Amino acid sequence: MSPSRSYHHGDLRRALIRAAVETIGEVGAAAMSVREVARRAGVSHTAATYHFGDKAGLLTAVATEGYRLLGDALAAAHEEHRSFLEVGVAYVRFAADHRAHFEVMFQPALYHSDDRALQDARRATAALLYRTADADEDQVVAGVAAWSLVHGLATLWLNGNLPPLLGDDPQAIARRVAAHLRPRAPRR
Amino acid sequence: MSPSRSYHHGDLRRALIRAAVETIGEVGAAAMSVREVARRAGVSHTAATYHFGDKAGLLTAVATEGYRLLGDALAAAHEEHRSFLEVGVAYVRFAADHRAHFEVMFQPALYHSDDRALQDARRATAALLYRTADADEDQVVAGVAAWSLVHGLATLWLNGNLPPLLGDDPQAIARRVAAHLRPRAPRR
DNA sequence: AACATTATCTTGCCGGTGGCAAGATTGCAC
């Protein structure tokens, strides 16, 4: 169960990602240092470099995990409510519950955006947002509009650019705001 | 007119902001270093510290300038077209034309968000987005929806998260996407 | 005109950071 204390540590890779997420949650992605992350995992900083190549590699792993988690959350919301709006709400909730992941995911300059695993995870999640299966361009535009709305709302909320008047519950705000999207041929 | 070559440099402050914007445009806000910016201005790095206090102070100046420029752009668009949609388009255009400013503005962790001049500029610009003069909460929500949409679109476009299918002209995309906002009591 | 004061910029220094090279330790294959 817990191979924490041992010889070669067990699975440092996962522990480092955990520590990185934790650190980013406290000091922000820009201020995160590999050395600090390694310190939290009780390990030398070059151990991290060994597993991830470099700092950007570590952040690539964080972003990849983020896209997978987001995909899971969106799929679950869709499964449970069969509501496009609730998928949007789930998006905002994800941003609020996983600030660190979210922050990294949308700063591609911080990681290796050409990484294979990352691209796969990103593509899979994007497919959930604008159902790209049907090639109808108008539907893609509608999907982009929906994604833009919830993404913009999430980021503005995260960095405190929303008027305090609206309260501090991101999900409630999301429902009110998303209602301003013109409903358009929901399923095909 | 150009006091560029002289004794104490003339107006280093403006030159440093220029250099910072230029550097950020090339390497991103996170990778910008005060030393590099100072180098481009032909000056020691502590000269920058003298004018801005610290690195965050320099970025505060960049963000402040950004909010002012954005406010001007939005006001001009409103003045010219009297169209709410065109204000949104202007927002996206600003993000595309001033990537560096935009990138800094919406990463408050990078600068001193409690700075007076910054708050003033930010407040003034925000007032243009959801006309906060009328206290009607529903109108504020409508404004937040509009801002969220264009802000999300701008950021997604900036970091390459839009489907290539839509082309590469941010303004054209903005017009199509913004059309999905439910039109709501435009003027008071 | 001489001097003091202030604003502006430089040099020198410090701890911290990311990355590399070399080496130590440990698990595994056979």
Add this chain to the structure above:
DNA sequence: GTGCAATCTTGCCACCGGCAAGATAATGTT
């Protein structure tokens, strides 16, 4: 149990941000 590969550490380097002290130049005072 011996060789081999994986994993981690130590030692090093250049760069970074920030501080203290000092140099230089503009301005004000008389």
